[in-house]
Amino acid sequence: MKRVKLIVAYDGTNYHGWQVQPNGETIEGVLNRTLSSLLGEKIIVTGASRTDAGVHSMGNVAVFDTKSRIPAEKISYALNQRLPEDIVVQKSEEVPAAFHPRHCDSRKTYEYRILNREFPLPMYRNNTYFCYRKLDLEKMQQAAEYLRGEHDFKSFCAAAAVVETTVRTIYELTVSRQEDIITIRVTGNGFLYNMVRIIAGTLLQAGMGMIEPEEIKTILAAKERSAAGPTAPAQGLTMIGIEYL
Amino acid sequence: MKRVKLIVAYDGTNYHGWQVQPNGETIEGVLNRTLSSLLGEKIIVTGASRTDAGVHSMGNVAVFDTKSRIPAEKISYALNQRLPEDIVVQKSEEVPAAFHPRHCDSRKTYEYRILNREFPLPMYRNNTYFCYRKLDLEKMQQAAEYLRGEHDFKSFCAAAAVVETTVRTIYELTVSRQEDIITIRVTGNGFLYNMVRIIAGTLLQAGMGMIEPEEIKTILAAKERSAAGPTAPAQGLTMIGIEYL
Incomplete structure (x- = not known):
């Protein structure tokens, strides 16, 4: 098991914000779905900034845990091939299991x-x-x-x-x-x-x-x-x- | 009859370019339709730069002739109220009848x-x-x-x-x-x-x-x-x- 940190850029125009919600597509929702299908296990990301509908990002941060053997730094490339063009991961890297995007200074x-x-x-x-x-x-x-x-x-x-x-x-x-x-x-x-x-x-x-x-x-x-x-x-x-x- | 010059800005992403064509919405087509309905007469604009599909503008120029009594410089305001948000007229003004956006230096x-x-x-x-x-x-x-x-x-x-x-x-x-x-x-x-x-x-x-x-x-x-x-x-x-x- 490893913890992977993503730097996520997006055009928020067509999303109901970051956080998963019942009615409407969200950045978090797209990431969860795309990562789960890419890695073949259920993935739930934790975001740093839960931006509102219409807000954009050049460098929001999300982490998730995975059993995958794909090297963490390669995940960005595989992920970007499957993400819609208004969400682009800028970087993926392994981080210590204790790293939390909202609770760390x-x-x-x-x-x-x-x-x-x-x-x-x-x-x-x-x-x-x-x-x-x-x-x-x-x-x-x-x-x-x-x-x-x-x-x-x-x-x-x-x-x-x-x-x-x-x-x-x-x-x-x-x-x-x-x-x-x-x-x-x-x-x-x-x-x-x-x-x-x-x-x-x-x-x-x-x-x-x-x-x-x-x-x-x-x-x-x-x-x-x-x-x-x-x-x-x-x-x-x-x-x-x-x-x- | 007067000749009116428009300075036209647009996001070309959703258009098949400037020039009217049978299959697909164009900047010229939207301007012709919107001006005709605003002024109550058939208007056909002549553009300076006939930009391709996907090309944008901050200052393309178009002219048209009208019998309307609306002062030329007010037309921009009335027109912008009716135009879609990806086309915005930046200025409207009366020009001499001899002015042609492509043939003048x-x-x-x-x-x-x-x-x-x-x-x-x-x-x-x-x-x-x-x-x-x-x-x-x-x-x-x-x-x-x-x-x-x-x-x-x-x-x-x-x-x-x-x-x-x-x-x-x-x-x-x-x-x-x-x-x-x-x-x-x-x-x-x-x-x-x-x-x-x-x-x-x-x-x-x-x-x-x-x-x-x-x-x-x-x-x-x-x-x-x-x-x-x-x-x-x-x-x-x-x-x-x-x-x-």
């Missing part, structure tokens, strides 16, 4: 991309959030500064989520523009449910002048979901990668 | 994008050509230099095409890399059928070491389609924009 990186111009561009419709109101990049950058570091991010957590603690550390949070695309890139030791999308929705408000950058302090202090901005739409979000420490 | 710019890494990334599958063989950027740049300027591009024209002259001028041709994406950007006074895709296919051969950069000279001199590289796949190509002189 890690730094996760996400990007939220906004297309900021007068009219949308069709090529970007599934992987950016379109905003025609001119965004003030500097204000977004100033607002982002208040979010860096360790904070109680309760205001940036979907109200229904049940978690032990809402304290998280954001190591890096940058807002940059390249032509018409504004990218919010955030690295942290973990993220609450919808946290990156709520951060994006709040930075969007700062960019539109609806809130002042300093107000982020008040929003954090409120520890109340309603204090922060709206949850920005899923299609702008991409799981970039996870570094295990 | 212009500088056209195209980009050909290559995703160069070990495994494909699903988000890029429809707007890049995936190449896992490591490409030598410098060799591609060196090869590109030989194509700049005025040349007889007969070797870079699809064999079946019938044209008066195969002489064209390339004003700019750059090859750049950003992370895993190599972008070939070319601006010229006009392009022969498949010319940009054949240039891309030939620069790819230079990047893979299958030809030496200097061989471009021999390829141009041959005036024979078979001398150049293959026609690179459609999905990597995007019509960027057209500047009328």
Whole structure:
């Protein structure tokens, strides 16, 4: 028996998110089915980031246990031949049996991309959030500064989520523009449910002048979901990668 | 009667190219139908670049004549409300009746994008050509230099095409890399059928070491389609924009 770690990239447009659910195809479901048929045993993967419907990935992580004698690093090639073209495994490797993609310490990186111009561009419709109101990049950058570091991010957590603690550390949070695309890139030791999308929705408000950058302090202090901005739409979000420490 | 110019962006993935044809939906077909229903008269657009199936656009140009009293610059807004989400008009404006998108002097710019890494990334599958063989950027740049300027591009024209002259001028041709994406950007006074895709296919051969950069000279001199590289796949190509002189 060995434990295999996969790095999984996907276009989330046509999936009901990562996690298996009764009505609708999911990334996890496709991986379980494809791996089971490839390896000839029942495989159930465990994912690191259980991304929502419409969210994309360049480097999500999943592990599974197998009795197969196929070398772990060859599994990616065999798997990609059977996966649909919107899911591509970037790497497969053996890891210690104690490795768990969610319980081991890690730094996760996400990007939220906004297309900021007068009219949308069709090529970007599934992987950016379109905003025609001119965004003030500097204000977004100033607002982002208040979010860096360790904070109680309760205001940036979907109200229904049940978690032990809402304290998280954001190591890096940058807002940059390249032509018409504004990218919010955030690295942290973990993220609450919808946290990156709520951060994006709040930075969007700062960019539109609806809130002042300093107000982020008040929003954090409120520890109340309603204090922060709206949850920005899923299609702008991409799981970039996870570094295990 | 007035002549209206449209700047049209589209994701060409789901279309059989620009030009109306009996079997399959086209960009031109959708524009004709949508404009006719919006303006209440039969509209037939004339396009600048009759892009192939799977080719994309950020700035193709089309014109049409209308009796409508809707101000030309408002047509884009009304039209976008009725167009599918993979076609978005970026601008509409009145132009002189003598303006013709193909017969007036212009500088056209195209980009050909290559995703160069070990495994494909699903988000890029429809707007890049995936190449896992490591490409030598410098060799591609060196090869590109030989194509700049005025040349007889007969070797870079699809064999079946019938044209008066195969002489064209390339004003700019750059090859750049950003992370895993190599972008070939070319601006010229006009392009022969498949010319940009054949240039891309030939620069790819230079990047893979299958030809030496200097061989471009021999390829141009041959005036024979078979001398150049293959026609690179459609999905990597995007019509960027057209500047009328």
